[in-house]
Amino acid sequence: xxxxxxxxxxxxxxxxxxxxxxxxxxxxxxxxxxxxxxxxxxxxxxxxxxxxxxxxxxxxxxxxxxxxxxxxxxxxxxxxxxxxxxxxxxxxxxxxxxxxxxxxxxxxxxxxxxxxxxxxxxxxxxxxxxxxxxxxxxxxxxxxxxxxxxxxxxxxxxxxxxxxxxxxxxxxxxxxxxxxxxxxxxxxxxxxxxxxxxxxxxxxxxxxxxxxxxxxxxxxxxxxxxxxxxxxxxxxxxxxxxxxxxxxxxxxxxxxxxxxxxxxxxxxxxxxxxxxxxxxxxxxxxxxxxxxxxxxxxxxxxxxxxxxx
Numbered sequence: 001x002x003x004x005x006x007x008x009x010x011x012x013x014x015x016x017x018x019x020x021x022x023x024x025x026x027x028x029x030x031x032x033x034x035x036x037x038x039x040x041x042x043x044x045x046x047x048x049x050x051x052x053x054x055x056x057x058x059x060x061x062x063x064x065x066x067x068x069x070x071x072x073x074x075x076x077x078x079x080x081x082x083x084x085x086x087x088x089x090x091x092x093x094x095x096x097x098x099x100x101x102x103x104x105x106x107x108x109x110x111x112x113x114x115x116x117x118x119x120x121x122x123x124x125x126x127x128x129x130x131x132x133x134x135x136x137x138x139x140x141x142x143x144x145x146x147x148x149x150x151x152x153x154x155x156x157x158x159x160x161x162x163x164x165x166x167x168x169x170x171x172x173x174x175x176x177x178x179x180x181x182x183x184x185x186x187x188x189x190x191x192x193x194x195x196x197x198x199x200x201x202x203x204x205x206x207x208x209x210x211x212x213x214x215x216x217x218x219x220x221x222x223x224x225x226x227x228x229x230x231x232x233x234x235x236x237x238x239x240x241x242x243x244x245x246x247x248x249x250x251x252x253x254x255x256x257x258x259x260x261x262x263x264x265x266x267x268x269x270x271x272x273x274x275x276x277x278x279x280x281x282x283x284x285x286x287x288x289x290x291x292x293x294x295x296x297x298x299x300x301x302x303x304x305x306x307x308x309x
Contacts, residue, residue: 033120033121033124034117034121035117035118035121035197035198035199035221036112036113036114036117036118036121037112037113037114037221037222038110038111038112038118038155038198038199038200038220038221038222038223039111039112039113039220039222039223040088040089040110040111040220040223040224040225041089041108041109041110041111041177041178041179041180041220041225041227042088042089042090042109042110042111042140042154042156042158043089043090043091043092043108043109043138043177044091044092044105044107044108044109044177044180044247045080045092045093045094045105045106045107045108045109045152046091046092046093046094046104046105046106046285046287046289047093047094047095047096047097047102047103047104047105047106047287048093048094048095048096048097048104048285048286048287049095049097049098049100049286049287050286050287051081051093051095053285053286054081054093054285054286054287055081057285057286058083058091058093058285059083059167060264060265061173061261061264061265061266061283062083062172062173062174062249062261062283062291063167063170063171063172063173064083064084064085064091064167064172065083065084065164065165065166065167065172066081066082066083066084067082067083067084067090067138067164067165068082069081069082070082070092070137070138071137072094075094075096075106076096078094078095078096079094079095080092080093080094080137081093081094081095082137082138084164084165084166085172085174085175085176085177085249086175086176086177087158087162087164088111088158088162089176089177090138090164091177091247092106092137094106097287100238101236101238103235103241103245104238104241104242104245104287104288104289105151105182105241105245105289106152107144107151107152107153107154108151108152108153108154108180108182108227109136109142109153109154109155109156110153110154110155110156110220111155111156111157111158112142112155112156112157113157114157115133115140115141115142115143115155115156115157116132116133118155119132119133119143119155122145122197125197127145127193127197128145128146129143129145130143130144133157136154136156138158138164139158139159139160139162139163139164140156140157140158140159141156141157141159142154142155142156142157143155147189147190147193148186148189148190148193149183149184149185149186149189149190151182173249173251173257173260173261173293174249174250174251174257174293176249176250177225177247177248177249177250178224178225178226178248178249178250178294178296179217179225179226179227179228179247179248180227180228180246180247180248181215181227181228181229181230181244181245181246181247181248182227182228182229182230182244182245183230183231183232183233183235183241183244183245184216184229184230184231184232185231185232187216187229187231190229194218194227195218198221199221200218200219200220200221200226200227201218201219201221201308202216202217202218202219203217203218203219203226203307203308203309204216204217204276204302204304204305204306204307204308205217205304205305206275206276206302206303206304206305207275207303207304208275210303210304213231213304214230214231214232214233215228215229215230215231215275215276216228216229216231219308228246228248230244230245230246238288239288242284242287242288242289242290243282243288243290244290245289246289246290246291246292247289247290247291247292248291248292248293248294249291249292249293249294250294250295250296251293251294251295252295252296253279253295254271254279254280254281254293254294254295255271255279257281257293258270258271258281258293261283266283268281268282268283268284269281269282271293273299273300274294275302275303275304276298276302276303276307277298277299277300277301277302277303277307278294278295278296278297278298278299279294279295279299280292280293280294280295281293281294297309
C-alpha cells in the first residue's frame with residue numbers, strides 16, 4: 001500500500017512538473033511573439049567615392065566626431081567610417097561607391113530594446129529573418145531584413161555604456177537624427193511591414209501640390225523619430241535618389257545652423273519653410289546625399305493633412 005501511495009505521489013509530482021514546464025513554455029512563446037519597443041533611428045549607412053571629402057563634410061561642417069570604424073563583412077570586409085550624432089545615433093559611410101550610378105544608400109537601422117525578441121516576433125509574422133542575432137557594431141547586437149523594395153533595414157539593441165566619443169570642443173550642429181527617408185513605390189507592402197507588423201504610425205503626409213501625396217511620415221511606435229516614405233521617385237536618377245534617400249538632423253534654429261555651416265565654409269541654398277510648415281535647410285554631401293536640418297515644430301500650418309505632434 002505504501003508503495004502504491006509513493007507511486008501516486010511520484011506521478012502527481014511528475015504531472016505538476018510537466019504542467020509548470022508547459023505553462024512556462026507558453027508564457028515564453030507569448031513573450032517572444034510580442035513586439036518589443038522600437039524607440040528611434042539608430043543610423044543610416046551610405047556609400048562614398050571620396051572619403052576625405054566625406055570626413056570633411058561630417059566632421060568639419062557638421063561637427064560630428066569620427067569614431068572607430070566598423071568592419072562590414074557583407075561588403076568585402078571594408079570598414080565603415082562612423083560619425084557620431086549622439087550615443088545611440090550615427091552616420092556610417094562605406095568607401096564603396098565605384099559607379100556614379102550606384103545607389104548611395106546601404107541601409108537604415110532602428111533601435112529596439114530587445115533584438116532577439118523582435119527577431120522572433122517578425123518571424124512569427126512571416127517576415128524573413130536570420131536564424132539568430134549577431135554583432136552589428138557600435139556596441140550593438142541585432143539583425144537585418146530586406147523589404148519588398150530591396151531596402152536593407154536593421155534593428156539593433158545597444159548594450160552597456162556607449163564607448164563613443166565627442167569632438168573636443170563639441171561642435172555638433174545637431175545632436176539628434178530625427179528621421180531618415182527612402183524611395184517607396186509600393187506603399188501597401190511597406191505599410192504592411194512598418195505599420196501593420198511593426199506598429200509605425202502616420203503623422204503627416206503631403207506633396208508639392210495639395211492633391212498629390214509625395215511624402216509620408218511614419219513615426220516609430222515607441223519614440224519620436226520617423227521614417228519618411230518618398231513616394232514614386234526615380235531610383236535610377238542619381239540626383240533624385242540622393243535627394244530622396246536622406247537623413248534629417250533636428251536643430252532648435254535652422255537660421256543658426258545655416259550661419260554655422262556658412263562660417264565653416266559651406267555655401268548652401270538659403271533656408272526655407274517646407275510644405276510641412278517647418279523651417280528646413282538642405283545640405284549635400286560630396287556624393288550628393290541630402291542632409292536636412294529641420295526645426296521640430298511648424299511655424300506655418302502644414303499643407304495637405306493634419307500633423308500629429
